Amino acid sequence: MTESADRAPGDLDAERPSAARVYDFYLGGSHNFQADREMAKRAIEMWPELPQIMQANRAFLRRAVTFLLDRGIRQFLDIGSGIPTVGNVHEVAQAGAPEARVVYVDIDPVAVAHSRAILAGNDRTEVIQADLRDVDAVLGDPRTARLLDLSEPVGLLMVALLHFVPREAEPEAIVRRYRDRLAPGSHLVVSHATHEGQPDQAGPHTALYQRTGTPMTMRSRTEVAALFAGFELVDPGVVFLPQWRPDPGTDPDDRPERFTGFAAVGRRE
Ligand code: SAM
Numbered sequence: 207m208t209e210s211a212d213r214a215p216g217d218l219d220a221e222r223p224s225a226a227r228v229y230d231f232y233l234g235g236s237h238n239f240q241a242d243r244e245m246a247k248r249a250i251e252m253w254p255e256l257p258q259i260m261q262a263n264r265a266f267l268r269r270a271v272t273f274l275l276d277r278g279i280r281q282f283l284d285i286g287s288g289i290p291t292v293g294n295v296h297e298v299a300q301a302g303a304p305e306a307r308v309v310y311v312d313i314d315p316v317a318v319a320h321s322r323a324i325l326a327g328n329d330r331t332e333v334i335q336a337d338l339r340d341v342d343a344v345l346g347d348p349r350t351a352r353l354l355d356l357s358e359p360v361g362l363l364m365v366a367l368l369h370f371v372p373r374e375a376e377p378e379a380i381v382r383r384y385r386d387r388l389a390p391g392s393h394l395v396v397s398h399a400t401h402e403g404q405p406d407q408a409g410p411h412t413a414l415y416q417r418t419g420t421p422m423t424m425r426s427r428t429e430v431a432a433l434f435a436g437f438e439l440v441d442p443g444v445v446f447l448p449q450w451r452p453d454p455g456t457d458p459d460d461r462p463e464r465f466t467g468f469a470a471v472g473r474r475e
Contacts, residue, residue, distance in 0.1 A: 225370060225420040226314035230289040232260040237289045237320055245414060252410050259465050260366075262447040263397050266469045267365050268293050269451055270395040273440075273471065274361040275302040279393060281354045285311045285338050286367030290324045295363065296331045306330065307353040311344055313337050313420075338367065339375060341383045359391035359474075366467070368433065369399040370420040378432055385436050385474060392474040394437050397447060398430045403463025430468045437472025444470040 220239040227242035228249070234257070238246070250256050271282070280303055284295045287310040299306035310321050310333045318335040325331045332349035344350060354360055362384055371377040381394065401409075401424040415422035431444045442449065446462035450469035459465075 223418045224314055224316065225415070225418050225422075226288050226312065226317040228418065229260060229366070230291065232257045233264065233291050235289060235291055237316055245417065249411060249414050252414070255464060259447070259467060262465045263366050263467055263469075264291070264293055266397055266447050266450055267295070267363070267395075268298050269453065270363070270365075270469075270471055271295055271298040271361070272302060273451060274393050274395070275299060275306070277393065279359055279361040280306045281358065282306065282308045282361040282363060283311070283344075283350070283354060284308060284363040284365075285344065286364060286370070287312050287317065287321065287333075288366075289314075289317045289320050294324075296325070296328065300330065308332075309334065309350050309353050311336050311338070338364070338371070339380055341380065341387070345384070345387055356387060357389055359389050359393070361393050361395065362388060363395045365395060365397045366399070368396060369422050369424065372421070372423050378435060381433050382435065388474050390474055393440075394434065394472045394474070396430065396433060396471075397467050397469045398433075399424050400426065400430070400466055400468050402426055402466075402468075403446065404466045425468075427468060430470060434470065434472040437474055440471045440473060444468050 221241055223242045223245040227238040228246045231238045231243055231246040282295055282299055296308040299308060307330045310331065312318050312335065315335065318333055321333040325333060330353065332353055334344065334347050334349055336343045368377045371380065399422060412422050412424060427444050445468065447465040447467045447469045448459045449462050
């Protein structure tokens with residue numbers, strides 16, 4: 207893709223920053239347009255630790271997928287999967303269990319186009335362009351049916367996704383609709399931006415995201431825990447990103463709240 211030339215395919219609006227492409231820039235990727243880069247640079251000026259926060263989020267994603275593999279999960283539904291970068295879910299999952307299957311879902315056409323390009327030839331992965339809120343479109347898609355057996359436990363990943371769902375869209379209800387279709391033993395993995403810990407940063411950052419097609423809603427620890435209704439939270443519960451089951455031998459971060467994101471995993475009862 208020729209993002210650097212700012213040529214946009216299909217239904218893509220290159221003039222308007224997109225959460226997927228801004229995130230790609232934070233992670234050092236090249237699949238972003240000028241509008242995305244300008245917004246990301248303004249955000250980083252305001253909040254220099256943003257790239258590290260995003261890296262901590264990716265590290266949590268990797269640890270959570272590894273944890274799910276250890277719990278016997280072999281099929282993953284990664285919603286809001288983003289633009290492929292280092293340590294994608296299928297790479298982590300299939301490195302641990304080659305038979306693992308992954309369905310990626312994103313609303314962003316750039317994320318979907320790049321995912322399709324890098325996954326061509328991997329017949330244990332599928333990519334769907336859909337809105338998380340359209341549960342039937344996601345779960346009823348024939349590509350989902352080809353790879354995921356919903357009568358068996360699934361790893362449902364909503365990593366750095368639900369803060370793009372405003373309160374009026376009732377994220378708890380959306381999660382519940384997925385939960386009701388999943389077999390017991392399925393796991394929900396969530397990371398979520400929060401104002402707790404760094405309240406001064408949250409306001410301006412949220413204001414900047416209002417300019418994207420996907421404005422951001424910060425949530426408290428209690429609100430994030432509420433997303434897990436019907437799931438039993440796995441130890442250590444809802445914690446700041448680096449605190450969720452850190453790799454053995456890593457030093458605890460003395461200011462984990464600076465990562466301004468909560469992480470949690472729950473098991474469907
Ligand atoms: N999950 C990846 C990670 O944590 O590294 C990517 C996270 S990225 C910050 C958020 C992604 O959610 C973006 O790619 C964005 O396009 C997608 N997204 C936002 N709202 C969505 C929706 N309603 N349905 C599906 N995807 C959505």
